[in-house]
Amino acid sequence: MEGKQRSNVKFVFLKCGVVSQAKGSAYFEVDNTKLIVSVYDPREIPKKTDYSSKGELFCIFKYAPFSCPNRRAHQPDADEKQHSAIVKRALESAVCRHEFPNFQVDVYILVLENDGSALSGAITAAGIALAQAGIPMYDTITAATLAIQGTTKLLDPTLEEETLCTVATHKSDTEIDYDSHGIIVLAMLSTHEQISEFYQLGNLDLETLNESVNILMNAAKDIVPLVEKCLVDYVTKTLKSNAES
Amino acid sequence: MELETNVVAHAFGSSRLRLANTDVLVAVKIETDVPSVDQPDEGKIEFFVDCSANATPDFEGRGGEELATEISNSLTSAYRSTKAFNLSKLCILKGRKCWKLYVDILLLECGGNLYDAVSLAVKAALWNTEVPRVLSVNLDGNKVEMEVSENVQDCVKLDIVSAPVMVTISKIGEHCVVDPSAAEEQCATASMVVAISQDRFTTVLQSGSGSLHPSTLKESLKLGLEIGSKLDQALIEVLRQRPAKKQVGFLM
Amino acid sequence: MAKQFKSLHPTKFYRDYLNHDIRPDGRLISKFRPVIINIGSIATADGSALVRIGKTTVICGIKAELCPPKSERPNEGFLICNVDLPPLCSSKFRPGPPSDLAQITTRFLADLILNSACIDLKDLCIVKEKLVWCLYADIICLDHDGCIIDACLLVLLTALKTVRLPGVEYDAAIDKKTINEDEQKSLSIYNTPVSTTYAMFEDKVITDPTAEEEEISSGLLTIVVKNKELCSIHKPGGSPLSEEKLYDCISETINHADLLITLINTAVAEQND
Numbered sequence: 001m002e003g004k005q006r007s008n009v010k011f012v013f014l015k016c017g018v019v020s021q022a023k024g025s026a027y028f029e030v031d032n033t034k035l036i037v038s039v040y041d042p043r044e045i046p047k048k049t050d051y052s053s054k055g056e057l058f059c060i061f062k063y064a065p066f067s068c069p070n071r072r073a074h075q076p077d078a079d080e081k082q083h084s085a086i087v088k089r090a091l092e093s094a095v096c097r098h099e100f101p102n103f104q105v106d107v108y109i110l111v112l113e114n115d116g117s118a119l120s121g122a123i124t125a126a127g128i129a130l131a132q133a134g135i136p137m138y139d140t141i142t143a144a145t146l147a148i149q150g151t152t153k154l155l156d157p158t159l160e161e162e163t164l165c166t167v168a169t170h171k172s173d174t175e176i177d178y179d180s181h182g183i184i185v186l187a188m189l190s191t192h193e194q195i196s197e198f199y200q201l202g203n204l205d206l207e208t209l210n211e212s213v214n215i216l217m218n219a220a221k222d223i224v225p226l227v228e229k230c231l232v233d234y235v236t237k238t239l240k241s242n243a244e245s
Numbered sequence: 246m247e248l249e250t251n252v253v254a255h256a257f258g259s260s261r262l263r264l265a266n267t268d269v270l271v272a273v274k275i276e277t278d279v280p281s282v283d284q285p286d287e288g289k290i291e292f293f294v295d296c297s298a299n300a301t302p303d304f305e306g307r308g309g310e311e312l313a314t315e316i317s318n319s320l321t322s323a324y325r326s327t328k329a330f331n332l333s334k335l336c337i338l339k340g341r342k343c344w345k346l347y348v349d350i351l352l353l354e355c356g357g358n359l360y361d362a363v364s365l366a367v368k369a370a371l372w373n374t375e376v377p378r379v380l381s382v383n384l385d386g387n388k389v390e391m392e393v394s395e396n397v398q399d400c401v402k403l404d405i406v407s408a409p410v411m412v413t414i415s416k417i418g419e420h421c422v423v424d425p426s427a428a429e430e431q432c433a434t435a436s437m438v439v440a441i442s443q444d445r446f447t448t449v450l451q452s453g454s455g456s457l458h459p460s461t462l463k464e465s466l467k468l469g470l471e472i473g474s475k476l477d478q479a480l481i482e483v484l485r486q487r488p489a490k491k492q493v494g495f496l497m
Numbered sequence: 498m499a500k501q502f503k504s505l506h507p508t509k510f511y512r513d514y515l516n517h518d519i520r521p522d523g524r525l526i527s528k529f530r531p532v533i534i535n536i537g538s539i540a541t542a543d544g545s546a547l548v549r550i551g552k553t554t555v556i557c558g559i560k561a562e563l564c565p566p567k568s569e570r571p572n573e574g575f576l577i578c579n580v581d582l583p584p585l586c587s588s589k590f591r592p593g594p595p596s597d598l599a600q601i602t603t604r605f606l607a608d609l610i611l612n613s614a615c616i617d618l619k620d621l622c623i624v625k626e627k628l629v630w631c632l633y634a635d636i637i638c639l640d641h642d643g644c645i646i647d648a649c650l651l652v653l654l655t656a657l658k659t660v661r662l663p664g665v666e667y668d669a670a671i672d673k674k675t676i677n678e679d680e681q682k683s684l685s686i687y688n689t690p691v692s693t694t695y696a697m698f699e700d701k702v703i704t705d706p707t708a709e710e711e712e713i714s715s716g717l718l719t720i721v722v723k724n725k726e727l728c729s730i731h732k733p734g735g736s737p738l739s740e741e742k743l744y745d746c747i748s749e750t751i752n753h754a755d756l757l758i759t760l761i762n763t764a765v766a767e768q769n770d
Contacts, residue, residue: 019640020552021587021708032540036639038585060592062583065635066542066558074581082318085311092454108585108592110637112556113539166325180445181326194456198437200449203326206470209446210463217459 010156012223014125014230016132017238024133026230028125030156032115037125039133042103055100059088061109061122068114069159083119084109090123090143090187090197096136105135116158117145123187123197124223131231140227141196143187144219146212148180148204153212155219157183166202180204186216190224248365248483250373258374262366265426266356269363271348271370275377277391278345280336288335288343292320292350294363300355309352315452316350316363322448323364323409323440330408338382341389346374357427360438360452364411365480371408372484375400409440409447410480412473414465416457421465423472437465441473507713515701520710527704529693529753530644534651534764536659543632544660548652551707552642555649557656559634563665563674566622566629574621574629578606580636580649587641587708602646605731606636606653609721613690613728616657620685624667628674632660643707644694646719646731651691651757658765660684690723691757693750697736702746718743720750 012030019025022038029035045056061084065072076084087109095105107129109122120143127141147157147165154161165181182202188195195217200209246264253259256272278289294317296309324330335344348370350363378401382391394400415425415433422429430436435455440448449466457465503510503521514521524530530551539545542558549555566573582599584590595603610616621630634656636649662684664677696706696714703710711717716735721728727747732738 019554019586021641022585034538036585040584040588060584064556064558064637065579065633066539066545066560069541071560071562071633074579078314078318078321081314082322085315085318089451089454093456106584108583110583110585110639113541115540182446184449189456192456193458195459195462196456197451198449198457198462199451200446201322201325203442203445203447205445206466209449209466213459213462 012226014128014226016128016230016234022129022133024129024131024135026125026128026132028121030117030121031158032113033118033121034112035109035118035121035125036112037107037109037122037129039108039126039129039135040106041133042100042105042135045102045104051102053101054097055095055102056097056104057088057091057095057107058104059084059091059107059109059126061087061111061119063111063114063118067111083122086119086185086197086199087122087126090141091126091130093194093196094127094137094139094141094189095130096138099136105130105133114159116147116160116162117156119143119185119199120145120156120187124227128227128230132234139189139191139194140224141187141189142220142223142227143185143197144216144223146184146186146216146219148182148184148202148208148212150180153215155215180208184209184212184216186213186220188217188220190221246365248369248480250369250484257376258370258372260366260369260373262362262369264356264358264362264365266354267358267362268352268354268356269359269366270351270353271363271366272351273370273374274347274349275374276345276347277337277342280340280343284332285340286336287332289345290324290330290332290335290348291345292317292324292348292367294320294350294352296352296355300352312359316359319360319411319438319440319448319450320348320364320367322450323411323442324447326442326447331404334404335376337379337391338384338389341384342382342391344376346371355427357430358413358424360411360413361424361476364409364440365476368405368408368410368480369484371403371405374403376403377401406481407442409442410473410477411438411440412469412476413438413452414469416455416461416465421461421468423468435461437462437469439466439469439473441470441477443477444470444474446470507709511698511710511713515698515703520703522707526701527749529705530707532651532757532760534655534760536655536764536768543662544656544658546652546655546659548648548655550644550648550651550705552640553638553644553648553708554640555636555638555645555652557634557636557649557652559632559656559660561660561662562631562633563623563628564631565627566625570618571626572622572629573618575631576610576616576618576621576634577631578610578634578636578653579603580606580638582638582641582645586638589641598645601733602649605646606649609650609690609729610653613688613721613723615654615686615688615690615723616684617687623665624669627669628665628667630662641708643709643711644705647692647694647705650721651761654686654689654691655761655764657684658686658761659768688723689758689761690721690728691750691754692719692721692729693746693753694719695746697738702738702742704749718746720747722747722750722754725751725754 016026018027019038024039123143185199187197253272258273294313378394380392415436533549535547544559580602661681666675695718697716719731
């Protein structure tokens with residue numbers, strides 16, 4: 001891992017309209033990480049009596065029991081709840097909430113196989129699913145993950161690389177002082193140049209953080225053409241099949 | 246800001262912090278546990294936040310649960326790095342026994358800026374925590390037998406110099422504001438929480454919806470770092486000035 | 498125009514189609530939907546499969562763990578299946594504890610595996626009374642468009658055929674387990690039960706209904722066959738069915754079973770190559 005730099009986003013596979021029962025859905029695959037997102041129509045917010053002028057987003061992020069090397073329980077644990085909150089915050093800035101007051105839109109994310117970067121993949125896929133469902137949005141939302149260990153920076157880390165970067169290692173065999181290490185997830189609305197979610201773990205200093213923000217912003221921008229192509233393909237296909245029938 | 250330590254007698258360490266209208270009580274309990282398979286030479290630390298209904302009527306019943314989960318998750322992320330809090334010091338016997346710290350946080354009053362108050366109170370409580378000294382430990386077949394010092398005063402203090410301190414930065418209009426009150430929090434367009442430990446960031450999270458421009462993000466990070474370091478230093482000064490416990494026998 | 502008519506009078510809409518012996522998606526009354534099987538896509542699971550019947554999509558991942566056996570059955574391992582119908586797959590399901598349909602399907606599959614003896618739990622034993630394999634088969638529905646039991650059964654059996662267990666050496670004296678990853682043993686599957694679902698609508702019996710058809714039908718019937726014999730029948734209430742119609746359904750299922758079994762075997766053979 002010494003001195004390795006990976007500043008190009010890995011090959012990403014995106015497809016929308018995969019779940020026929022859902023209003024909008026998307027499938028995201030990068031290397032071995034596979035996840036599926038489905039979005040349902042706005043419905044009334046349960047257990048709420050007062051009127052709110054903004055719509056709500058209800059996000060559930062779940063790992064399938066067989067998606068990680070250790071089997072996960074069916075109950076959502078603290079990690080999954082935190083990831084659900086992060087995805088919800090990221091999507092809230094992208095969606096025009098004033099268009100569906102007093103309603104909530106359900107977003108369900110299921111990770112089929114986790115080989116790192118599941119959170120950023122989920123945000124990108126959720127953005128596509130929302131767009132396909134016809135929920136009004138301000139901009140396309142994309143996200144990327146960066147893992148840092150010492151001087152090595154890796155984009156879209158695999159699960160092994162992620163675990164390595166959450167552990168502090170000594171600067172060298174003789175020094176007791178620990179090195180910088182961490183994982184950063186950044187979600188961005190590219191045309192508006194707004195960062196909608198920023199999540200950092202580990203131990204980093206300010207310049208590393210600033211550099212990483214720049215790297216992540218470029219990475220997130222690189223994914224935008226893929227997202228747009230996926231949506232355009234879907235629209236052309238639907239129009240064609242509507243014209244034929 | 247008012248800080249008091251050792252307020253809960255039967256806990257291993259405790260503290261109470263008052264910051265304007267925010268009141269937080271923290272108690273630390275220690276138990277022995279088997280270390281996890283992936284990290285056999287490290288202890289464990291677990292945070293539990295309870296938003297009591299006394300704080301605001303919104304927390305009645307299960308209302309405060311979301312906020313509680315968010316705060317405990319952010320504390321877990323902040324303390325995850327070994328550099329911030331060295332869990333290997335909590336190990337008793339590698340792969341067999343370790344100390345597990347249960348940090349319980351009770352929110353008595355909510356007046357804005359919860360993350361900062363909670364992180365300061367947790368740091369003070371951990372400073373105040375006394376881990377019983379382990380005299381000997383040996384492996385008998387499959388069972389671990391350990392002898393702990395009988396003397397109540399003979400304990401080991403935890404090294405919390407690098408424990409993280411959180412700072413909330415809100416963007417109101419054109420400016421980045423630190424330590425927002427409840428009213429300021431309501432009108433902020435975006436806010437983030439940074440955990441600083443010795444000039445480095447251990448965790449950065451966003452609280453509340455709202456997006457930031459990259460330059461605003463960088464500015465807030467810089468501001469957070471400055472304020473966080475100052476706050477950290479001030480806290481350590483205050484804690485160091487506390488007198489050590491005197492041994493007083495009943496005859497004297 | 499057709500869409501409005503369908504939402505206002507769904508039963509009449511459907512009845513009009515059936516009177517011409519054809520269904521809204523263009524199929525004949527006794528025509529099955531195309532079945533697609535995909536194997537071994539999940540690298541983190543010890544065995545996995547994905548099955549698609551029409552639009553219904555179900556994925557199964559099997560994870561193997563080591564554990565001590567039950568004292569009353571010291572030489573048998575465990576196979577624990579769980580069917581999850583998450584809110585992801587259909588707007589009918591809400592987040593929270595498993596729905597009634599999920600629990601019924603789980604129970605039905607568990608009973609079926611036990612009664613059909615398709616795997617022998619004694620094969621999962623490593624050291625009698627001390628160490629056995631425990632297989633967790635988690636079945637998750639990704640898209641619910643009818644015939645959920647058929648899809649779940651098919652995906653479970655396919656996934657079982659793809660399971661690869663590493664060799665294990667166990668030293669009882671010091672309680673030490675050594676896993677040998679190079680040695681890969683597959684499970685022996687003794688027979689393959691397969692099923693088909695039928696829906697009753699007025700006086701007609703419709704094969705392989707979609708979710709819409711299931712909703713407007715007056716009753717559902719699932720028939721499970723193995724080795725050209727009847728294995729199990731699942732009929733949760735619904736309108737009564739005459740004996741001859743039932744026998745017709747059983748023979749239809751037996752004919753279709755051959756196709757499904759060939760499909761599974763082809764897929765597994767291709768993966769082994």
